[in-house]
Amino acid sequence: MAGQKIKIVTDSSTYIPDTAMVGLDIAVIPLWLIWEGESFLDTIDIDPETFYQRLSKARSLPTSSQPTVEEFITFYRKVSVDCDAIVSVMVSSKISGTITNAKAAMARLPELELYLVDTYSSSMGAGHVVLAAAREAARGGSIEDVIAAAEEMREKINFIFVVDTLEYLHKGGRIGGAKRYLGTALRVKPLLEFRNGQIEAMEQVRTKKKALERLLDIAEERLEGIPMSEGSVVDINCPELGDVVADMVMRRFSPGILHRSGVSPVVGTHVGPGAIGFAFY
Numbered sequence: 595m596a597g598q599k600i601k602i603v604t605d606s607s608t609y610i611p612d613t614a615m616v617g618l619d620i621a622v623i624p625l626w627l628i629w630e631g632e633s634f635l636d637t638i639d640i641d642p643e644t645f646y647q648r649l650s651k652a653r654s655l656p657t658s659s660q661p662t663v664e665e666f667i668t669f670y671r672k673v674s675v676d677c678d679a680i681v682s683v684m685v686s687s688k689i690s691g692t693i694t695n696a697k698a699a700m701a702r703l704p705e706l707e708l709y710l711v712d713t714y715s716s717s718m719g720a721g722h723v724v725l726a727a728a729r730e731a732a733r734g735g736s737i738e739d740v741i742a743a744a745e746e747m748r749e750k751i752n753f754i755f756v757v758d759t760l761e762y763l764h765k766g767g768r769i770g771g772a773k774r775y776l777g778t779a780l781r782v783k784p785l786l787e788f789r790n791g792q793i794e795a796m797e798q799v800r801t802k803k804k805a806l807e808r809l810l811d812i813a814e815e816r817l818e819g820i821p822m823s824e825g826s827v828v829d830i831n832c833p834e835l836g837d838v839v840a841d842m843v844m845r846r847f848s849p850g851i852l853h854r855s856g857v858s859p860v861v862g863t864h865v866g867p868g869a870i871g872f873a874f875y
């Protein structure tokens with residue numbers, strides 16, 4: 595229905611920069627980080643800087659968990675006060691139970707107008723899908739328009755990343771098709787991507803420098819001569835390198851908009867320090 599006030603809900607794993615959300619109505623529900631007997635709300639009780647300081651000295655890796663059904667119910671009721679409808683745009687259901695619990699909560703809230711989009715991605719790969727939905731809502735689009743904008747972006751977005759090690763993805767159970775690289779992970783820098791909602795292997799490159807160059811080559815191949823509309827460079831506890839890659843992207847592609855972001859602690863625990871990601875369309 596046109597004329598409705600539509601709020602977009604996402605989860606903390608998208609970690610969209612504040613500068614990208616100016617003028618948009620986006621509410622964020624935090625995931626959970628569980629570490630040595632303590633539980634932290636992602637990005638609320640623990641920020642990335644504190645997380646990586648602790649990780650460098652930790653004897654064990656933390657685990658993560660999605661919001662409970664009851665937490666979703668409370669959150670939806672709270673954010674529904676100043677809107678007519680809510681569209682949730684969430685981390686891939688193939689790597690997280692977040693959408694499962696969101697659906698269960700929605701089933702218990704028949705009095706609210708609730709919709710859900712699976713991004714089939716994470717971090718800014720999902721973030722661009724969230725932004726597409728929120729921008730359409732800000733333009734006054736209907737529920738159908740907002741969902742269509744999100745689904746269209748989901749089909750267009752590419753999210754490629756280079757990791758220093760597969761250890762974190764492997765231990766966290768998110769390694770997907772990249773598991774075939776485990777035997778050579780110490781000698782190469784794997785290029786990975788989100789494909790059909792899961793992390794899949796692309797190529798192995800000998801050095802980090804060559805891997806980042808190859809990442810941009812792949813982006814150019816996929817653009818097929820079409821200008822890059824928007825992109826995001828994401829780093830995991832290596833902001834200086836992220837800035838270098840962002841400069842490389844600007845010089846090579848001149849996108850209309852280029853965001854710079856880190857990742858939330860929950861994503862950091864599953865991917866590990868030193869990774870660089872590039873989302874674009």
